[in-house]
Amino acid sequence: MKNSIAENIANFLVEYSPFSQLTYDELTQVAMDIRVLNVEKRKSLFQINDVLHDCFYVVASGVINLSVISDAEETLLNKCITGDILGLRPFFAKNNYMMTAKAREESIVYAIPIATFRPFVANNAEVLDYLLQSFASTSQNPNDKKGKLLNDTVQYKENQSEIQFFQALDYNKKPLFATTTDIVQNIAQLMTNNLYGCVVIQENNLPVGIITDTDLRTKIATGRFYITTLAHNIMSSPVITVSENISLAEAQLFMLQHNVTHLCVTIDGSDNTAVKGIISQQDLIAAQSNNPGVLIKEIKRVLNAEGLKNLREMLSEFIRTSIDKKIPISNINTIAGEVNLAIIKRAIDLAILDLGSPPSRFAWLSIGSQGRKEQLLLTDQDSILVFEDIATDKYRNVKEYYLKVAKRVDAILEVVGYSACSNGHVASNIIWCKSLSEWKKQYDNWFNAPGEKTNEVQGVFFDYELAYGDIELEEALTESIFNGIRNKKKFFAYLGNETLKKPSPLSFFKQFNLEEEGIYKDLFDIKSRALTPLIDAARLLVLSHDIKGVNNTFLRFKQLAIKEPKYSEVYLNAAEAFQTLSKFRTLEGLKNGSNGQFINIEELSKSQKEKLKNCLLPMKEIEEIIKNKFQLTYFS
Secondary structure: OOOHHHHHHHHHHOOOOOHHHOOHHHHHHHHOOOEEEEEOOOOEEEOOOOOOOOEEEEEEEOOEEEEEEEOOEEEEEEEEOOOOEEOOHHHHOOOOOOOEEEEOOOEEEEEEEHHHHHHHHHOOHHHHHHHHHHHHOOOOOOOOOOOEEOOOOOEEOOOOHHHHHOOOOOOEOOOOEEEOOOEHHHHHHHHHHHOOOEEEEEEOOEEEEEEEHHHHHHHHOOOOOOOOOEHHHHOEOOOOEEEOOOOHHHHHHHHHHHOOOEEEEEOOOOOOOOEEEEEEHHHHHHHOOOOHHHHHHHHHHOOOHHHHHHHHHHHHHHHHHHHHOOOOHHHHHHHHHHHHHHHHHHHHHHHHHHHOOOOOOEEEEEEOOOOOOOOOOOOOEOEEEEEOOOOHHHHHHHHHHHHHHHHHHHHHHHHHOOOEOOOOOOOOOHHHEEEHHHHHHHHHHHHHOOOOOOOOOOHHHHOEEEEEEOHHHHHHHHHHHHHHHOOOHHHHHHHHHHHHOOOOOEOOOOOEOOOOOOOOOOOEEHHHHHHHHHHHHHHHHHHHOOOOOOOOHHHHHHHHHHHOHHHHHHHHHHHHHHHHHHHHHHHHHHHHOOOOOEEOHHHOOHHHHHHHHHHHHHHHHHHHHHHHHOOHHHHO
């Protein structure tokens, strides 16, 4: 009689090393003895100095943090995610555990008895070699200069920039504080006495600003303010806050993005909670080797399109190796999004250098996948341009200038690898390069007369991010959109119907619906049949809830789970499904040098096919929510 649980475990393990080196029959035999453990949040699987267990572990779902005690504090080494092996010490050593394994969230772990697995290790050199290398990377040998310990399977080396996303970041946990009414002279003396480069300015024990050495040099030493002035007159505000689990790469990107040299660590990462410490630029010196932050600096200095192309290829390699290391796709998206944004900014810089200074304020908005920061592959470019309202007699010349800039940017990005949008959604298109008033009118037309010009009403125009220019124009447009969209039942019904029109991914018999003709015959369109319906649904729902500033599909579903607790499980499942589908597409694109839209189902393993099908399950529940929330009969 078949054991379905053992089969499910075997199907899972076959996707990961070293289990992929075993035959399916061998894996099934091992799986018969595996124990399935449900580890509650913050519960330990094992702790430092615990007696060794009779098994090692594989993470089936969730996240297990690995940590050690250093200087009386618990220091996070790494996060083990799905497929990672941990707890190999009983295989090769006799002394007790040297680290703690604790669940970051509710997790499922497979406990594999060493007695059961040892015979397969003895008979398979590749399995033994894998386990030996994994265990060697966990041994804290002070004479080992190869790298710093991260976890059971990953070792940090200076050329492995993708690991920096998880690398622990040490920071000053005892910052100096002052109030807004303290005299600057006293603050400067406090900094001098403590050899500190900054002081956090607080009100009601919350951070409202920061004074740094730079502020003292540029505002006091230059004579702009007297040394007896009050702190609130020279402090930099608002302070840029982050959570304490921020990584080196993330911290560096924050500093580059906000043009600051200090980040304030708070309890929840916002300025509404107490300060826990300060991250300075000096804390990131160790992270200045080959990493995304340096990549962005290089992008800012490049002088031509070919140079940008070379740097984008480096980003592609970063994405590839990060996926190989099983870094979560959401984390990769964060870094890739910032690098892609830097490329667009530099392309606009180069265009303006050629054509001269802009005649007015303007905002270049990336829309679609770039606006959502979901563009890991070289897909098409989508953008719109908004310029400030100007006198009628100047309008023509101003618009002509921005169309020239946009065409120059298009040409640069073409060289980089981003082709122009096939639907013409680019700022160089005369209908998508407009004044602020024209854009407001455009959106109002969509809200009030949806369906009359369906070629214009595209969801991508609601997924935008400021890539370059004046943030006030972007904010004014956003305010106008959200004011105009309220109570527009017919418009939401239109978007709802458009969302549900997408082609079904599965047939009535739960088989993949493949393309029936053309060059993609017998391939699965993962973009149109799986990703786009989730993207459209998330957009529709956040707009209906008046949720601003959240463009990423994964984060939109996370926000919806908070906003609508009764559907939280559905939304969280949709968020995870979107991440997995994005990974499928990215891997396909990297493998074939394409945009990854069409997948050969026959090339997938049985477990991969099952995983892909499972990602499609939340879509039906999302459809039901949309049908219940919006009056779709307007367009039925």
